[in-house]
Amino acid sequence: MRAAPFPEQIAGMDAxxxxRRLIGATLLVRGAGGIIIETEAYTRDDPASHSFRGPTARNASMFGPAGHAYVYRSYGIHLCLNVVARPGxxxxIRALTPTTGIKAMEARRNSPLLxxxxxxxxxxxxxxxxxDGAPFDGTDLSITLSPALPDLLTGPRIGISRAQDLPWRFGMAGARGLSRPFPPQAVSP
Structure with missing residues (x-):
């Protein structure tokens, strides 16, 4: 029996x-990707979230369907990739272990830090x-959830000025290539 498409698998799930569930999943973007090893959650009632003040033209995709991309530019420089959960x-996606299309990734980055x-x-x-707004349906973007859930690290989010104390940053225990180390004793049950 074939699994439901990713957007259907996560319908109704909060951020x-x-x-947590995305840790260990496989993310592919036009033939390049790998295993997701670090994420951060943002909710509608979270003052650090782009959705905190309601829908705008910039954050419209964040209020769209679950399992779609929310892409925004951070500090006017870098694009950031998010997966929409419930509306708002x-x-x-903070880090992944590259497994597919590595040569293309190396060419785009021109750096060993991918x-x-x-x-x-x-x-x-x-x-x-x-x-922005594209579905993770296997056309250009896809996510395949892992059947096995890895041990997780949990800690505060980074790079934000509000709600810094919320432990909504998750990582794969033992993974190499996290964006920053987690605090000691960060392993979740």
Whole structure:
């Protein structure tokens, strides 16, 4: 029996549950990608979230269907890739372990640091502004959830000025290539 498409698998899931569930999943973007090893959750009532003040032209995709991309430019420089959960909630993909299309990623990055950070990751994968709102349906973007859930690290989100204390950053325990180390004792049950 064939699994339901990714957007259907996550329908109704909140951002923190989705952020945990995406660890160990395979992300592919036009033939390049790997295993997701780090995520951050953002919810509608979260003052650090782009959706906190409601829908705008910039964050419209964040209020769109679950399992679609929310792509935005950070600090006017780097694109960031998010997966929409419930309306107004999304999960930032912070790092992945490259497994597919590595030569293309190396050419895009021109650096040995490929996917350890949201800006590096989107550059390596060739994420475009036009990917905003696109479904993770296997056409250009796809996510395949792992049947096995890895041990998780949990800690505070990074690079934000509000709601820094929320432990909504998740990582794969033992993974190399995280954007930043987690605090000691960060392993989740």
């Amino acid at each position: 923190t549950d989705l952020a 909630e999304a999960v930032l 996917c350890n950070g949201p800006g590096r990751l989107t550059q390596a994968l060739g994420i475009r502004s036009g990917d």
